[in-house]
Amino acid sequence: MGDYHHGPAKGLSRWLFTTNHKDIGTMYLWFSFAMFILGGSFAMVIRAELFEPGMQLVDPAFFNQMTTLHGLVMVFGAIMPSFVGLANWLIPMMIGAPDMALPRMNNWSFWILPPTFLVLASTLFMEGGAPAFGWTFYAPLSTTYAPPSVTFFIFSIHVLGLSSIMGSINIIATVMNMRAPGMTYMKMPLFVWTWLITAFLLVAVMPVLAGAVTMMLMDIHFGTSFFSAAGGGDPVLFQHVFWFFGHPEVYIIILPAFGVISQVIPAFSRKPLFGYASMVYATASIAFLSFIVWAHHMFTVGMPVAGELFFMYATMLIAVPTGVKVFNWVTTMWRGALTFETPMLFAIGFLILFTIGGFTGLMLAIAPADFQYHDSYFVVAHFHYVMVAGAVFSMSAGIYFWLPKWCGRMYNEAMGKTHFWISFIGFNLAFFPQHFVGLAGMPRRIPDYALQFADFNMMSSIGAFIYGASQILFLYNVIATIVAGKPVSDEKVWDGAEGLEWTLPTPAPYHTFETPPLVK
Amino acid sequence: MSFQAKRLCKLTLGPVLMLTSALVLAAGGETSQVNMSPGVTEVGKNIYDLHMIILGICTVIGLGVFGVMFYSIIYHRKSRGVAPATFHESTAVEIAWTVVPFLILILMAVPATSTLLQIYDNDDADLDILVTGYQWKWKYEYINENGENVSFFSNLKTAQGEIHNLEAKGEHYLLEVDEPLVIPVDKKVRFLVTANDVIHSWWVPALAVKKDAIPGFINETWARVEQTGVYRGQCAELCGTNHGFMPIVVNVVDQSEFDQWLGEKEKDAAAVKKLMAQNFTLDELMARGKSVYARNCQACHGANGEGGVGKAIAGSPIATGDLATHMDVVIHGVPGTAMQAFGGQLNDVDMAAVLTYQRSAFGNNMGDKVQPIDVFNHKKG
Ligand code: HEM
Ligand SMILES: [Cu+2]
Ligand SMILES: [Cu+2]
Numbered sequence: 001m002g003d004y005h006h007g008p009a010k011g012l013s014r015w016l017f018t019t020n021h022k023d024i025g026t027m028y029l030w031f032s033f034a035m036f037i038l039g040g041s042f043a044m045v046i047r048a049e050l051f052e053p054g055m056q057l058v059d060p061a062f063f064n065q066m067t068t069l070h071g072l073v074m075v076f077g078a079i080m081p082s083f084v085g086l087a088n089w090l091i092p093m094m095i096g097a098p099d100m101a102l103p104r105m106n107n108w109s110f111w112i113l114p115p116t117f118l119v120l121a122s123t124l125f126m127e128g129g130a131p132a133f134g135w136t137f138y139a140p141l142s143t144t145y146a147p148p149s150v151t152f153f154i155f156s157i158h159v160l161g162l163s164s165i166m167g168s169i170n171i172i173a174t175v176m177n178m179r180a181p182g183m184t185y186m187k188m189p190l191f192v193w194t195w196l197i198t199a200f201l202l203v204a205v206m207p208v209l210a211g212a213v214t215m216m217l218m219d220i221h222f223g224t225s226f227f228s229a230a231g232g233g234d235p236v237l238f239q240h241v242f243w244f245f246g247h248p249e250v251y252i253i254i255l256p257a258f259g260v261i262s263q264v265i266p267a268f269s270r271k272p273l274f275g276y277a278s279m280v281y282a283t284a285s286i287a288f289l290s291f292i293v294w295a296h297h298m299f300t301v302g303m304p305v306a307g308e309l310f311f312m313y314a315t316m317l318i319a320v321p322t323g324v325k326v327f328n329w330v331t332t333m334w335r336g337a338l339t340f341e342t343p344m345l346f347a348i349g350f351l352i353l354f355t356i357g358g359f360t361g362l363m364l365a366i367a368p369a370d371f372q373y374h375d376s377y378f379v380v381a382h383f384h385y386v387m388v389a390g391a392v393f394s395m396s397a398g399i400y401f402w403l404p405k406w407c408g409r410m411y412n413e414a415m416g417k418t419h420f421w422i423s424f425i426g427f428n429l430a431f432f433p434q435h436f437v438g439l440a441g442m443p444r445r446i447p448d449y450a451l452q453f454a455d456f457n458m459m460s461s462i463g464a465f466i467y468g469a470s471q472i473l474f475l476y477n478v479i480a481t482i483v484a485g486k487p488v489s490d491e492k493v494w495d496g497a498e499g500l501e502w503t504l505p506t507p508a509p510y511h512t513f514e515t516p517p518l519v520k
Numbered sequence: 521m522s523f524q525a526k527r528l529c530k531l532t533l534g535p536v537l538m539l540t541s542a543l544v545l546a547a548g549g550e551t552s553q554v555n556m557s558p559g560v561t562e563v564g565k566n567i568y569d570l571h572m573i574i575l576g577i578c579t580v581i582g583l584g585v586f587g588v589m590f591y592s593i594i595y596h597r598k599s600r601g602v603a604p605a606t607f608h609e610s611t612a613v614e615i616a617w618t619v620v621p622f623l624i625l626i627l628m629a630v631p632a633t634s635t636l637l638q639i640y641d642n643d644d645a646d647l648d649i650l651v652t653g654y655q656w657k658w659k660y661e662y663i664n665e666n667g668e669n670v671s672f673f674s675n676l677k678t679a680q681g682e683i684h685n686l687e688a689k690g691e692h693y694l695l696e697v698d699e700p701l702v703i704p705v706d707k708k709v710r711f712l713v714t715a716n717d718v719i720h721s722w723w724v725p726a727l728a729v730k731k732d733a734i735p736g737f738i739n740e741t742w743a744r745v746e747q748t749g750v751y752r753g754q755c756a757e758l759c760g761t762n763h764g765f766m767p768i769v770v771n772v773v774d775q776s777e778f779d780q781w782l783g784e785k786e787k788d789a790a791a792v793k794k795l796m797a798q799n800f801t802l803d804e805l806m807a808r809g810k811s812v813y814a815r816n817c818q819a820c821h822g823a824n825g826e827g828g829v830g831k832a833i834a835g836s837p838i839a840t841g842d843l844a845t846h847m848d849v850v851i852h853g854v855p856g857t858a859m860q861a862f863g864g865q866l867n868d869v870d871m872a873a874v875l876t877y878q879r880s881a882f883g884n885n886m887g888d889k890v891q892p893i894d895v896f897n898h899k900k901g
Contacts, residue, residue: 060763141718274607300731301732302734369574371567445763450692451693
């Protein structure tokens with residue numbers, strides 16, 4: 001280590017052996033984008049099949065493989081790693097640290113991901129096909145009745161969990177130990193706060209998921225009957241275990257997105273975030289509540305009425321801190337001096353659409369009404385409003401917001417805005433009508449449907465194709481920026497941006513904050 | 521057009537486009553329903569009311585929030601030369617918007633709780649029906665305390681040709697069955713819901729009933745339908761390949777009509793019992809076997825025995841081999857595959873017929889007859 005101020009190594013080894021948080025962040029982001037495209041292409045197959053009534057392109061078995069892999073790839077391959085990538089890039093720069101606390105583990109937690117998804121994708125070519133039991137893989141469909149490839153699926157989930165846990169430990173260690181002098185907890189940017197809380201959620205629930213798939217493995221290969229009633233087990237136990245992971249998981253996905261929005265809106269409102277402290281407390285209470293609402297996914301399994309009531313009340317309660325966040329963002333914009341560059345457009349898009357998703361969430365929380373909504377397209381609409389218009393829109397906002405800082409080049413604003421508008425229109429065209437068909441009685445996860453659902457499904461498919469196509473524009477814009485964007489050298493890039501990362505030179509050098517800044 | 525106006529147009533373009541297209545379609549095709557229907561039960565109406573109340577609350581709050589936001593977007597833009605304010609907290613406001621939603625939710629919880637309790641009141645039913653989910657059909661069994669239970673399977677009736685776009689699709693495409701569930705109007709009918717293999721979910725929107733069918737467990741739910749008619753639903757829980765193809769049809773009739781129907785079913789059951797003792801000709805067995813095959817086997821083994829989810833029957837070593845092995849496969853199924861045990865699903869007459877059919881159709885030419893008594897003896901071991 002003679003020369004401490006070395007730059008990146010050359011060639012492939014730079015990426016294979018890197019322990020640099022920026023390199024690792026970059027790899028996470030590119031990897032998650034690749035998975036976004038892969039999962040997106042599965043979605044295109046689904047929407048193409050559903051374009052019209054009747055079976056046209058694929059058979060029902062393959063259709064189920066598509067819905068399953070689409071969900072798994074999007075949740076575990078696209079959304080989660082993308083926010084880990086953002087965390088890698090930004091957390092050290094936001095808290096004034098030179099790197100992540102555990103850089104070698106950081107390298108490892110990224111590099112186990114690509115082979116894992118290779119394994120998962122390869123199940124498509126195995127005998128009996130890929131897993132076809134939905135991303136929620138309910139037993140016994142995923143055990144006694146599963147294709148042989150389920151064992152590879154279980155292995156993938158184990159490794160993904162490992163990667164997430166390592167990533168979270170790293171984030172916790174970094175935030176707790178490596179803040180610059182003066183950077184107290186209540187001065188941390190909200191993105192850091194939301195990630196810290198998310199990391200704790202991950203450490204708490206990924207082992208539960210590992211437990212669920214291990215029990216599946218035992219049932220399939222070692223003769224146990226955790227989930228098989230014939231052997232004295234209980235299929236509903238699977239759902240309890242899964243959703244004890246699964247509900248916090250949806251907040252794992254959305255909390256970092258909240259963090260991004262809480263950085264972007266103040267910057268383009270040129271006004272400090274309203275209610276910083278209440279944002280932190282709201283995030284913490286959402287995280288806490290997320291552990292006691294899991295059975296709202298199971299209102300129809302036949303729980304005792306007391307359980308039903310408990311989970312209904314607890315779920316309704318989550319709407320309160322979620323509301324606080326939305327009110328805070330809107331009040332941040334109130335009497336600001338707003339401009340509408342691409343990141344802000346995506347943030348406003350997020351704000352509108354996530355709120356709609358929150359409302360439908362509140363509707364789903366009403367247990368008696370959920371008897372009609374559950375497992376219908378209404379639920380599909382709900383979670384795409386929170387996951388796509390929530391997590392993915394905020395990711396787009398974040399990329400446009402920080403990309404100039406990272407590479408010292410400005411993206412093409414007109415193209416960015418076009419990307420936003422096409423996404424926004426395509427997304428709503430795809431998912432708003434799904435509320436209608438769901439309420440009219442269309443179940444989810446079906447490859448073909450009755451004639452009365454035809455019009456809205458066609459709209460939905462058209463919208464989905466538009467949304468899908470708009471991502472190509474995004475890819476093009478990002479590459480064009482990195483290769484030939486207009487250079488920016490202003491440290492702040494955006495006149496309203498606040499925070500330590502904006503005090504660094506643009507583009508951000510390979511090593512930053514080798515001597516910690518002093519935060520006043 | 522001023523700059524703001526242009527801006528506003530742009531900003532509203534998306535939602536407006538979307539809404540108008542939705543409305544045009546909704547108005548144009550009268551078939552496109554956009555809201556939940558109150559259905560034909562009191563529970564259904566209560567659920568519908570809950571749905572409309574919570575939707576109303578959300579709409580009002582949403583209009584408020586988006587109203588404030590759009591006001592800012594229009595009037596607090598930098599291009600108007602405004603200087604940004606610097607306030608960043610207000611304890612009073614923050615407490616207010618925590619407490620007020622909380623109170624609204626408590627108000628909402630009251631009717632939700634009472635409807636839930638109503639749904640959970642499973643007592644004092646006039647009629648009990650055991651509903652069992654199979655991959656991929658429903659079995660209905662009328663529990664009769666002083667006699668034999670009447671039971672039957674309810675399969676998708678839609679032709680494969682309609683599904684594969686070879687013929688025109690009928691009005692009730694995918695929502696039609698060979699034998700609907702029949703229940704009396706204005707009676708409290710209790711459904712005991714379970715499953716034979718994986719989890720299914722019995723959902724009829726008009727009855728406001730959705731209950732998961734879980735192997736090894738029996739869930740209870742009920743409906744008192746206020747209007748005669750035919751109501752349609754589908755399996756709501758992913759249950760494997762043909763999850764999209766196991767509809768539910770409920771025919772709600774007057775009590776007298778119901779009694780008559782049930783009486784006939786009981787007679788039919790008695791008739792089948794008699795047939796069990798009978799010997800059939802090859803032609804009789806083949807004719808009956810063909811229809812049994814079409815109803816129960818074709819979905820997996822293909823209309824011409826060419827296979828699909830299941831192995832090919834044409835030229836199958838099992839169907840053209842030892843009869844006892846063939847019987848074993850069909851009666852007990854092949855564990856761990858989609859090939860279920862049909863022993864409990866088909867009566868001995870139908871079983872004999874379909875076995876005979878498979879052995880001599882699709883180019884298989886075993887030519888042997890399987891009689892109901894053979895099936896009976898084989899089952900006994
Ligand atoms: C106000 C906050 C929210 C509430 C009250 C809420 C409530 C619910 C309820 C009750 C369900 C179950 C519906 C059913 O299956 O019948 C559900 C489903 C779902 N929600 Fe939310 N939700 C909220 C926010 C979110 C967020 C932020 C996300 C993720 C970013 C999310 C993702 C999902 C997903 C993925 C499902 C469906 C899972 C599946 O069955 O595949 N929700 N939500
Ligand atoms: Cu949940
Ligand atoms: Cu099903």
